[in-house]
Amino acid sequence: MIGLAGQISLAQGALMGVGAYATVYLAEALHISILVAIPIAALFTAFVGVFLGLPSFRLKGYYLAMASIAAQMILEYMFSVIDPDQYTSVPENLKAFGVMQLSMFPMQYYVVLAYAILATLLAVNLGRSAIGRALKAVGDNDVAAEIVGINVVKVKAIAFGISGFYAGLAGGLYAFTVSGIDWTAFTLDTSIEYLAMVLIGGPGRIIWGSLLGAILIRTGWSLLETNLSDMLAALGMSVLASAPKYVVLGSIVIAFLVLEPEGLIGILRRVKEYFRLWPYSY
């Protein structure tokens, strides 16, 4: 979303929550498998996304960021109303497809992987479609895009729809992997974290950057948390366990924005270029 339409959204965490809750309620109400409910819930989230994107039809960049903060806060509040215990259980019997029970470890992993691969393929190919090109045009300059005959409002709505769809999908998969949904997993911090993944990976037109960023942050995170938490606990400072995480992530984001705006993908591209030209420098 950032790459294609050039806008920042800070409501991704909340939209993910919408997807997660919608998945569970749908699956319970209709007694269908969660696997079927996930895409439907994602579609629903897409509509929520379009609705939240309404202000941006008149506005650009930073105004949208603020609208999305407001939306995130309102949605967070709504979660706290519908789910005051911070726990909505996901019934195990719905995590099945036909007779196959999918909640155990290896199967669960394959299901999530399948969805993720499908979603990535879609996203990669989207960039080369008519819609993808329209999105890029709007991202570069929406006034100019309008002049060459692109329906900017429609394209922006589609962008929000797609971004909502992906957030919803992620939320649905989250609901699928846990035994209970806790809305504190969908706060503003979550949104910022996702933004950080994209920025570090490479906020370009290439989906692989975001993927790379997500993988790196997730693994780096776990490593940091296990090592540092132990270290701090040994020093008797376990209350500070999550402080380094904030400082490190924040500094990395700043460093990438200032020094390497293309992200990891940019670095990779330069490395590739170097070896292609080797032994000459150009």
Place this chain on the structure above:
Amino acid sequence: MDTLYLIANTAFQALVMGFIYAALALGYNIVYRVSKAVNLAEPEIVVFTAYVVFVLSAYYHVPIPAAFTLSLALGFGVGVALERLLARPLRGRPVAALMAATLGAYYVLRGMSMVVSRGFEMGSLGLPETYYSIGPVRASLSDFIAICVSLSVIVGIVLMHRYTRLGIAMRAVSEDAFGASAYGLPVTVLTMLSWGIAGVVSAAAAFALAAKAQVSPMLDFYAIKALAASLLAGLDSIAGVVVGGLVLGFMEQFGSLALDPILPGLGNQLAFIVMLVVLLFKPYGLFGTERIERV
């Protein structure tokens, strides 16, 4: 008689919160004027400086006025550092990049305040709890401190912008940085100063907030809500924040009075609804200048 008391006291609280919101919004607006970006790190500057005051006075027994002065200096330092490390290298790049960078700073500052506060211990500033009755209104000393601090900051900034040479220079930079530099104004220094002043304003607002509410990591929530006041006033207006802040304060206090019996906590969310409505219908706010874009 009871209703009168209720309304008078709610109105007074709305006034206090309104001025605090106005001061917080002023912090956003000063930065926006020079860098055309919203400083999303401000909520954590507020938390950080509030905790500095709290820790200094509670653990090291520094008198509160001294701790407050120190936190103002710290706010200035943080503002200047943000300008030097983020805004200046990112000049000429899309505004979204700078805003994302301030989000990074938001994270760094949160980690720092966590360290300063030893894991976010909560507490009150320990101001004397004296109460005064003015007609039907019951007001505490901290209410008056909050009003005094935020109001004097706002008035000070407004006067500075209108009458001093520095203020006029800052106005020139925010109007047209290129033109200002052609007239020999040190644009870089002025931009840096603006960020620093925004930091001071945030620190002062943080103190007002800390006097009014408990010192806790949740103080950033107030600062995020103040974005609504800032938008309502128009992101590049200075004196308009008073109107924006007071509207927000009154709406929130009376809204809570009316709505909380129906759904608890709904009044707190009104700010975000205000934000969305302003963005939908009057994105440049009440006093902001409309920006016209050319291709």
